[in-house]
Every structure is written in C-alpha cells, then in structure tokens.
Amino acid sequence: MFRNLLPAVILLGTASMPLVGRAATAFELKPVKVDLPDSDKMFPGPGSDAINNNCLACHSAEMVLNQPALSKQAWAAEVTKMINAYKAPIAPEDVGAIVEYLTDLKGAK
Numbered sequence: 001m002f003r004n005l006l007p008a009v010i011l012l013g014t015a016s017m018p019l020v021g022r023a024a025t026a027f028e029l030k031p032v033k034v035d036l037p038d039s040d041k042m043f044p045g046p047g048s049d050a051i052n053n054n055c056l057a058c059h060s061a062e063m064v065l066n067q068p069a070l071s072k073q074a075w076a077a078e079v080t081k082m083i084n085a086y087k088a089p090i091a092p093e094d095v096g097a098i099v100e101y102l103t104d105l106k107g108a109k
C-alpha cells in the first residue's frame, strides 16, 4: 500500500525544492553603510590611536578619563597593572604612546 505513495512523496519532495532555494536567498547579506555618531566610548583627539587600539576591549574611554589626574609614573603603573593584573593584551611598543597620551590629557599638574 505504501509503495503506491512513493511516487507522490518523491514528487512532493522535488516540488518543494525551489522553496528551500528561495528561503536560502532570503538570508543573503548585503553591505549597508551606516554613519555612527562619534562615541564617547573612544578616546578623543590626536595621538589616541595607541590607546584606542589597546584599551577599549574591557571598558570605555569614559571610564578611564573619569579617573583623577595622575602623574606620568602613576599612569605608567596603571598601564602595567592592566597588563599584569588583568592580562590586557597590550602591544609593548604602544605602552609609551599610551602613557604620553594619558599624561597629556589627564596628567597631575
């Protein structure tokens, strides 16, 4: 009895193939250009490349810039603390530029 159903099942299966194909194209990704507003989550101004590249993985720029002004040594210690205590993957060649940037912007006078 089920043998008689087989051609119908095959036919149905083949007929639904184009539907499957169409469903797949519905998820096609298209590039869209979106202009995002400048975010206060980034460090502003010139010389901010090194710090933006290394210091935004775990917290925002705002959080760092809301700290009290510190001496150059204290900022250097802060960066070292991020590397040693929190295992921040900071490029060694960027440490100098990061400390300079923080001292310029938030240095203790």
Ligand code: HEC
Pocket (backbone or CB within 6 Å): 051, 054, 055, 056, 057, 058, 059, 063, 064, 067, 078, 079, 081, 082, 086, 087, 088, 089, 090, 098
């Ligand atoms: C691997 C994650 C990570 C990265 C990357 C990182 N930090 Fe942090 N940072 C933390 C954590 C965790 C804290 C302490 C917890 C908190 O308050 O969020 C913190 C806290 C701070 C504080 C607040 C004061 C303090 O000592 O708690 C400053 C300032 C700071 N980070 C600066 C930096 C700078 C500058 C960089 C880049 C050189 C950086 N962080 C990169 C994880 C990170």
